[in-house]
Amino acid sequence: MTTTASALTIHDASRRSGLSEPTLRYYEQVGLIGPIARDPHSGHRRYGETDLDTIQALACLRAMGVGIDDMRTYQANRARGRAAAGEQRDLLLRHAERVQREIATLEVHLDYLRSKAELWNTRDLADAAAEAEAHRAVEAILPRLQEVL
Incomplete structure (x- = not known):
């Protein structure tokens, strides 16, 4: 007091x-x-x-x-x-590991969002070849996304 x-x-x-x-x-x-x-x-x-x-x-x-x-x-x-x-060290390191896992998850989410945005950008530009490539990029991220969901 x-x-x-x-x-x-x-x-x-x-x-x-x-x-x-x-x-x-x-x-x-x-x-x-x-x-x-x-x-x-x-x-x-x-x-x-x-x-x-x-x-x-x-x-x-x-x-x-x-x-x-x-x-x-x-x-x-x-x-x-x-x-x-x-x-005290162990308690803090346990939370640091949890935060590290959360960061890794957020990085996958970010990659997915950016890839999807690029896919829609190619559609907006009506560029079929670029859209196909963007679609492949999104498909490549899906397994990583499923791992963190």
Whole structure:
């Protein structure tokens, strides 16, 4: 819990982290952050710099598709420090591999879309020879597309 004079409101923490106010409340509720200090007069949450550092790390993980359970593990490992370095590395590498697979899938999707666009371009130009070649290019991508669907 942080109680500094420069504490941020939930609105400020949301704006700086990119996470919505309901998400910040939820993350506190499920124990990913906090407990967050409260203003003694209003009872409103007040986020300190340490809280914001944690929130920003969680925002990055969320943006990369890391789920709540792995965020919990990440936070627990962070608290354990060097003793959990291997576990932390493995968790992050597991997600890096997932992202790499997603990138490969998106590359196939991109190739397919570009090939289909070229096929339609040749039809627009009424170039039968180019259309036949573009059609072959699309057909060549279909097996790769089926693999990632």
